[in-house]
Structure formats: C-alpha cells, structure tokens
C-alpha cells in the first residue's frame with residue numbers, strides 16, 4: 001500500500017494522497033489524513049504494519065474536509081500533534097466555518113453539512129507559517145500555496161514536494177470543469193511558487209504521483225485564464241454574479257444539479273470578480289437593489 005519515495009518519505013495513494021514521513025525514534029508524521037474515520041484507520045494501519053512506527057504529528061495542507069477529516073480519528077488513537085496553516089487552522093477547530101463561508105456567511109442549509117463540506121473538528125497544536133520547520137527530527141520547508149484555500153501550504157522534504165491542491169489533475173478538471181477557488185489572485189501567485197520548487201518527486205493532493213509539475217501547472221493556469229476571459233465576456237453588459245455563474249456552467253457544461261456543487265462555485269465566481277476588480281477589469285455597482293458587474 002505504501003509507495004516509497006526515499007528513505008524517509010512515502011505515500012499512501014488514495015482519493016487524497018497521504019504523506020508518511022519517518023522521524024526519529026519510530027515517530028511518524030502524516031501529511032494530511034483523508035476524509036473520514038475510514039481513511040484515518042487505513043493510514044494508521046499502514047504506519048503500524050508497514051513502517052512499524054506510530055503517528056506523532058499531522059501536517060495539514062489546508063482546511064478542506066477531504067484533507068483533514070480524519071485528523072480527529074488519528075489524534076484520538078495516537079495523541080498526534082496537529083500542525084496547520086493560518087487562517088485555515090480556524091476551520092480545523094470550527095469546521096462549520098467551511099459550509100458557512102460557502103453559504104455567504106449564513107447558517108448553512110442542512111444539505112451543505114455533508115461529510116465533504118463539514119468534517120469532524122480537529123485540535124490544532126501548532127500554527128504553521130511559510131519557511132523552515134522541524135518536526136520530530138525531520139527538516140521541512142513550508143511553502144505558501146494559498147488560493148485554493150486562504151492559507152494552503154505545501155511541504156518540501158528530502159526532495160519530495162507535497163503540493164496539496166495547488167494543481168488538480170486532468171481527471172478532476174474534466175469532471176468538475178471549474179475548480180473551486182478562494183482567491184484567483186493568490187492562486188496565480190501559488191502556481192508561480194510551485195513552478196519555482198526544485199524537487200525529484202511531486203505528491204499532489206489528488207491524482208497520480210509526478211516527476212514534473214510543468215504540464216499540470218500550465219493546464220491549471222490556462223483554465224483559470226480561460227474562466228477569467230469568459231467572466232469578462234459574460235459581463236459585457238451589467239450583470240449579477242449569479243448570472244455569470246449560470247453562463248459559466250452553461251459554457252463549460254458543468255453538471256451542477258445540487259446545493260453543494262452550486263454553493264462551491266458561487267464563491268469561485270466572486271474570487272474571479274474580486275481578482276478582475278483589483279486588476280481594474282470589472283466595475284462594481286449596486287443599482288436598484290442589484291449587485292452588478294460590468295467589464296471595463
């Protein structure tokens with residue numbers, strides 16, 4: 001089950017790839033834990049049976065439920081210390097913040113409280129900041145990759161780059177058409193940051209392990225640029241964010257038929273609008289009770 005990438009670094013491949021770092025004295029560090037109790041137990045079994053150690057720490061890349069949802073399970077069984085970036089760490093402690101933020105800051109619909117949007121709470125012991133970090137004798141570099149989430153980070157250890165969801169694989173892009181983003185401005189910067197990393201192996205949050213990020217970086221970047229141009233095309237006349245979303249869904253043929261997928265993309269449209277507004281490419285006005293956007 002474990003894929004070895006070096007003497008101290010391995011991966012448990014899955015719908016979310018989980019990193020396994022061997023520290024000193026049989027102490028093991030996980031990079032993310034997966035969605036729920038099942039993935040947490042699977043990771044613990046792999047660590048105990050295939051590494052012969054125990055989990056002492058969890059490095060969380062970002063506060064999306066599929067990446068930290070099993071923290072609670074692992075912490076309960078091992079007492080592992082949890083490291084997470086700010087401001088995402090607040091969502092680990094109060095996971096309701098995720099569906100709240102998707103639902104415009106309000107009391108979220110019950111249908112937005114499923115496992116993919118609302119994880120079990122995780123304690124946070126250390127707030128991670130970009131730069132060097134040592135955990136149970138392992139020296140890492142923490143890289144700022146915010147954009148997909150506000151404070152997403154990647155971890156670089158022994159030439160292996162855990163790049164989280166800074167890029168999504170072609171299979172995921174094909175399925176969802178428009179990937180969720182918190183900030184387009186930050187995401188474009190994060191793609192540049194990831195591009196500048198020197199490493200031998202890349203472990204993305206989802207999809208196969210890679211030797212080079214070049215292809216996925218350009219695929220993900222061109223999709224963002226394409227969506228931005230499409231938003232501008234849809235806002236030639238004053239229009240609402242919801243009309244822009246409808247136009248995007250139609251254009252890309254995205255199968256959005258339920259509340260979770262709709263409310264994941266609504267903030268994504270706002271992420272494009274604030275990016276374009278910052279760049280002086282759209283104008284915002286409130287007119288006759290409507291919030292309107294117009295390409296400049």
Ligand SMILES: [Zn+2]
Nearest residue numbers: 062064148165
């Ligand atoms: Zn994510």
